[in-house]
Amino acid sequence: MTRPNRPPIPLSEPQRRLLMQLRIEGAAPRTRLAQALGMNGASVTRLTQSLLALDLIEELETPEAVARGRPMVPLTVSGRGGWAIGATPHLGWLELVLVDFRGRPLVHDTTPFDSPDPRVFAQVVETRLQALAATHGFMRGKFLGLGVAVPGYALPGDRNRRAVVDRLAGWDDVPLADIIGDALGMPVWIENDASVAALAEYYQDGIIGRYRSVLTLFLGHGVGGGLIAERDLFLGEHGNAGEVGRLFPGHDARPSGIDLLRTLREAGIDVDSLADIDALMETHRPVIDRWTRRVIEQLEQAVLSGIVWLDPGAIILSGALPLRLLQTIAAGLDEIGRHRDENYRAALPPVLASPIGSKAVVIGAAMIPIHAVTAQHTPL
Incomplete structure (x- = not known):
């Protein structure tokens, strides 16, 4: 049985609630968050201080808000909280996207790929990441993990084992998260391509x-x-x-x-x-x-x-x-x-x-580790 992934940034339930509320509202001051979450001001202040220290949220310093006092300064989710990768294999090519903690795509990359072996897939992903890191320098922040979108359904007993299309024969009924994760040395989530497309669509403004x-x-x-x-x-x-x-x-x-x-x-x-x-x-x-x-x-x-x-x-x-x-x-x-x-x-x-078009799949794959930070149930 494939080992489950833990949330890449362990948060308490109140921290997750506040973070999700900011994703819902886009930006909100502490007073608004206290009202929406049914908390007192002191509790919200403690929560926001801890999330600010983790770089998961940031203050929007508008002159008007600052003049009215710190509780009125809007807060928003910070892109600096971390970054994640999404990857998916296509017929003849491989697609990658890197997103920041807000879910904004930083880099979109495509490269030729035609192997049915998931280990070769991992090697190509690693090669492309090294090249992209050298060009864009995105590896300076906290890395949250890799989401892989797979064109196939989960088999009984372990949703990391998939029945897949013929062109990915080596992916069929094998522990994909372990194989790819061990090859790359990073946490990996495996999910159906249409399911992660739904995640990408949901996080849209x-x-x-x-x-x-x-x-x-x-x-x-x-x-x-x-x-x-x-x-x-x-x-x-x-x-x-x-x-x-x-x-x-x-x-x-x-x-x-x-x-x-x-x-x-x-x-x-x-x-x-x-x-x-x-x-x-x-x-x-x-x-x-x-x-x-x-x-x-x-x-x-x-x-x-x-x-x-x-x-x-x-x-x-x-x-x-x-x-x-x-x-x-x-x-x-x-x-x-x-x-x-x-x-x-x-x-x-x-x-x-x-x-969004077809990019919904690879963006959604990258959103899995980010979603896991605030989700009530961590995807396997």
């Missing part, structure tokens, strides 16, 4: 401050999903919550990028990559429109089921498809839902299209 629970559908080469429930990544009993791909068997038409490429090729259009789709949106609109209408119909039941069971604040459509295509699908799903429930008086979640 305008989402974490507005919603406690979010359902994300990720349309990449395949189709997957992820859940944030009560501000934490919900993985389920066996680590496979959000495996919506099972609703769409691979031998049938699917709401996925691979399916769109196949549809375009069958129409006689020469296209090799999802990156080429945006340029075809106008010239081959009829084919793409037909595919889009079918995808909206396919995703309707998945969205409705998610609303019924999770009651999310929002549904986010994310993935490697062009933003305007995601926006069209999101608008179609939103319209269907509101038309179906026009006499239903409970609140319904908006369906939103994400502007």
Whole structure:
């Protein structure tokens, strides 16, 4: 059994609550934090002093706030609190991102990679980190760990063991966190790519401050999903919550990028990559429109089921498809839902299209060690 990772910065429950409140609000003075958390001023002062000493939060010194006294000086999460890495293997290349403690990407890097061996993956990650460190000097702060996004579901008994796609045969049913962590000498978290995409989407401005629970559908080469429930990544009993791909068997038409490429090729259009789709949106609109209408119909039941069971604040459509295509699908799903429930008086979640694109996966992977600092339950 793979050893679980501990939080990279051990905090008390009140410290975690205050830190999460600042992530929710963006910035807030001590008086506001005391009110929101139901604490007295002295308790908040002690907590903020300890978090300031750890460089996890910082003061925003505005002249007006300083003039009104220290309790009115806004506090915010500090990027200097640490940094983390996210990594994921693609067909023919490897993607890395480094984020600071606020979750802001510092460096985005891609490099050729075609090995099915996780040890080779670790070696390439180490080589790229050394080169990036020499160029950017990011290793001066506290390192929190590496999150690895894997295109595969967790196997019984250990969510670090995954059933993966054929091109990553060496990753199948092996203790990935131990293999990669031992090779790199660092704490490693392993998680499904669509699940970590949900984490990246949740930490975006305008989402974490507005919603406690979010359902994300990720349309990449395949189709997957992820859940944030009560501000934490919900993985389920066996680590496979959000495996919506099972609703769409691979031998049938699917709401996925691979399916769109196949549809375009069958129409006689020469296209090799999802990156080429945006340029075809106008010239081959009829084919793409037909595919889009079918995808909206396919995703309707998945969205409705998610609303019924999770009651999310929002549904986010994310993935490697062009933003305007995601926006069209999101608008179609939103319209269907509101038309179906026009006499239903409970609140319904908006369906939103994400502007992050495919980078949501690698950003989300990097957010796992950072999220573990404040999460109530540490991801394995």
